[in-house]
Each structure stands twice: as structure tokens, then as C-alpha cells.
Amino acid sequence: MILPDAVVLCEVGPRDGLQNEARAVPTQVKVELINRLSQAGFRSIEVTSFVHPRWIPQLADADEVMRRIERRPGVVYSALVPNERGLERALRAGAGGVNVFLSASETHNRKNINKSISETYPVLEPVVRTAKAEGLPVRGYVSTAFGCPYEGRVPVEQVVQVARRLVEMGVDEVSIGDTIGVAVPMEVTALVEALAAVVPLERIALHFHDTRGTAVANIAAGLRAGVRRFDASIGGLGGCPYAPGATGNVATEDVLYLLHRSGVDTGIDEERVGETADWLERALGRPLSSHASAIRRGRCGDGAAGAENEGGEGR
Ligand code: HMG
Ligand code: MG
Numbered sequence: 001m002i003l004p005d006a007v008v009l010c011e012v013g014p015r016d017g018l019q020n021e022a023r024a025v026p027t028q029v030k031v032e033l034i035n036r037l038s039q040a041g042f043r044s045i046e047v048t049s050f051v052h053p054r055w056i057p058q059l060a061d062a063d064e065v066m067r068r069i070e071r072r073p074g075v076v077y078s079a080l081v082p083n084e085r086g087l088e089r090a091l092r093a094g095a096g097g098v099n100v101f102l103s104a105s106e107t108h109n110r111k112n113i114n115k116s117i118s119e120t121y122p123v124l125e126p127v128v129r130t131a132k133a134e135g136l137p138v139r140g141y142v143s144t145a146f147g148c149p150y151e152g153r154v155p156v157e158q159v160v161q162v163a164r165r166l167v168e169m170g171v172d173e174v175s176i177g178d179t180i181g182v183a184v185p186m187e188v189t190a191l192v193e194a195l196a197a198v199v200p201l202e203r204i205a206l207h208f209h210d211t212r213g214t215a216v217a218n219i220a221a222g223l224r225a226g227v228r229r230f231d232a233s234i235g236g237l238g239g240c241p242y243a244p245g246a247t248g249n250v251a252t253e254d255v256l257y258l259l260h261r262s263g264v265d266t267g268i269d270e271e272r273v274g275e276t277a278d279w280l281e282r283a284l285g286r287p288l289s290s291h292a293s294a295i296r297r298g299r300c301g302d303g304a305a306g307a308e309n310e311g312g313e314g315r
Contacts, residue, residue: 003263004264006267008043010044010232011233011234012207012249013234013249014045015046017234019059019240020239020240027061027064031068031069032283033276038069040272040273040276043074044078046079047077047079048066048079048080050082050085050093052082062090063089063093066095071096076097076137077097078096078097078137079093079095079097081098082113082123084127084130086127091134096137097137097138098137100171104142104144104158105154106151107150108143108148108149111242121169128169132170139171140167140173144243145159146187146191147180160197167198167199174205175206175229176195177209178209178215179246181246181247183214185214185221188225192206192227202228205231206231208231208249210250220258230255232255233250234288234290235277236293237288251292253290254292257270274296277296278293
């Protein structure tokens with residue numbers, strides 16, 4: 001099997017993670033999280049989203065977060081943007097990348113952004129055009145690519161069709177979202193093969209939620225299928241409030257373990273990410289769900305660390 005020497009990880013915790021927190025997270029914690037992530041070596045961080053604050057109150061401080069973060073050279077500080085109003089706000093706040101989104105299934109699209117799929121394209125087209133004219137990198141998410149919380153299975157052709165439209169609009173990259181965490185590795189292989197007919201492999205990213213514990217295996221499948229860009233969220237935070245039953249994103253630390261142990265470089269300092277996850281647990285006042293966090297807390301047997309952990313509870 002041929003694995004790449006390196007891949008790009010996009011850290012989506014500050015947006016996809018924090019959009020789903022039950023308790024309000026102080027702006028200063030968000031800013032510090034993003035600063036710590038860029039210091040750990042991430043080159044792509046989704047900072048926040050400029051959606052309607054009534055729809056996602058957790059990120060109502062998007063403007064302030066985007067303005068206050070430290071900017072390190074070479075890092076893309078992107079934001080989720082649903083429409084031209086969101087783009088205006090993102091540009092004013094200094095977003096360094098624009099991420100548009102829609103779903104491959106009609107019902108989730110309507111519940112999430114209040115429009116049918118065909119009504120959404122004309123909303124996104126001017127956003128992509130203006131963001132490109134401003135010289136910003138643009139990513140397009142295709143949500144519910146492996147399953148919809150309202151419609152169940154989503155046909156591969158529907159996902160390919162939405163991805164094709166995004167590429168025709170001019171996005172640089174398409175991120176394929178398993179919003180509710182239902183995918184298994186065989187489906188990942190099949191979908192990537194079908195997508196490769198309309199999107200070059202180097203412009204495909206995979207975005208997994210880990211509801212059923214399949215996300216790390218799905219990343220391994222994506223890697224073997226030739227994908228080189230993956231999304232992850234520190235501590236496994238995350239979820240879409242308009243996708244009932246879905247849990248967090250795949251945890252960044254667990255993806256780093258998979259990649260680094262497989263000899264695939266990310267440019268990210270795993271230890272610093274671990275320290276940041278510990279800090280975040282304290283800041284949020286609750287344990288994070290990643291395997292790595294459980295191991296660090298000694299709750300899970302892992303070689304020498306496990307042997308030292310008398311009375312470890314397992315997991
Ligand atoms: P709407 O109510 O249909 O909006 O919501 P509208 O266009 O009819 O406008 C109504 C009012 O909202 C107007 O104000 C607009 O100006 C204002 P008024 O004239 O009445 O005073 N407005 C805005 N204000 C601030 N910022 C904006 C904005 N847009 C309009 N951007 C809308 C449509 C898209 C805004 C709404 O449905 C929305 O914000 N939805 C966001 C839902 C969301 O963020 N979901 C989670 C992210 S997606 C996800 O997590 C999946 C992903 O991770 C991938 C995966 O896992 O698969 C990406
Ligand atoms: Mg997501």
C-alpha cells in the first residue's frame with residue numbers, strides 16, 4: 001500500500017465544535033483556543049461562522065473572535081458563510097478563507113438553511129465569486145453525503161451532482177461531510193471513486209463525525225483512496241444542531257495518532273495538541289470525548305501508561 005508522505009488537516013473545532021456546545025463559551029476561550037491551535041502547527045483553521053446568530057447563538061461573537069485572533073503567517077483562518085450577508089460580515093472581520101455549505105439531501109438543507117437545494121445555488125454563486133475576486137481560498141461543504149437524519153441513505157449520484165455544481169461555481173476544494181456519522185469505510189471508497197470523476201482527488205477533503213465510532217477507519221479508507229485533506233475537531237467536539245442524533249467530529253488527536261503512527265506527516269505537534277485538549281477540558285468544565293483524552297486522563301489502559309493506572313476504569 002502506498003501512503004502519502006504528508007496530508008493537510010483542517011481543524012474545525014472552533015466552528016463545528018463550539019457551534020454545538022450546550023453552555024456559552026467565553027469569547028476569550030475561543031480566541032485562546034485558535035491561538036494555541038496555530039501555535040501547534042495547524043495551517044488551516046475554521047475559526048467561526050457568519051450565519052444568523054439566531055440560528056447558531058453559540059457563534060454570535062464571530063466578528064469579535066475573527067478580529068481578536070493572532071495571525072500567524074501561512075495559516076488560513078477561514079469561516080463558514082451561508083450567504084452574501086454572511087460574506088460581508090466575514091470580509092469586514094478579516095476572514096482569510098470562505099467556506100460555503102449545502103446538503104446533498106433536501107430535508108436537511110431546508111432545516112439547516114431554510115432553502116431547497118436548487119434555491120441554494122444562486123445564493124452561493126455570488127458568495128464564491130466575490131470571495132475569489134477578493135483572492136480568498138473557497139471551500140464548499142457537501143453535508144449529509146452518507147446519510148440524512150430525515151431521509152436516510154443519500155444516493156451517491158446526488159452527492160456527486162452537488163459537488164459538481166460547487167466545482168462549477170469555482171470552489172477550490174470540496175469537503176464531503178458525514179454530518180450524522182453513519183459512513184463505513186467501504187462507502188467512503190465508493191464515494192471517493194465516484195467523486196473523482198468530477199473533482200480532482202487533490203481538491204477533495206473528507207469531514208467525518210464519529211457517532212458510530214467509524215470515523216478514524218473512514219479516514220484510513222479515504223487515505224487509501226487517494227484523499228489528502230481531512231477535517232477534524234480537537235477533543236471530538238462538534239455536531240450540527242440541525243442534525244438530530246449526530247455527535248462530534250472525529251477527534252484531531254485520534255487522527256494525528258493514526259497518521260503519525262502510519263508515517264504520514266501533518267506538520268502538527270501532537271503533544272501540544274494534547275496539552276491544548278487538556279486546557280480545553282478545564283476551560284469547558286467537562287471531559288472531551290477523544291480516545292487520546294481518555295488515555296491521558298489514565299481512564300484507559302494503554303501500554304505502560306495503562307499499567308501505571310491502578311484501578312483504571314476502561315471505557
Ligand atoms: P433565513 O431566515 O431564511 O434568512 O435564514 P433570510 O435570508 O430570509 O434573512 C432573514 C433575516 O436574517 C434578514 O434580516 C437578514 O439580513 C438576516 P432582516 O432583514 O429581517 O432584519 N440574515 C443574516 N444576519 C446575519 N448573518 C447572516 C444573515 N443572513 C441573513 N449570515 C440562514 C437563512 C442561512 C441565514 C439561516 O438558515 C442560518 O443562519 N443557518 C445556519 C445554520 C447553521 O449554521 N448550521 C450549522 C452549520 S452546517 C454544519 O455544521 C455541517 C458541516 O459541518 C459539514 C457536515 O458536518 O456535514 C459544515
Ligand atoms: Mg460537521
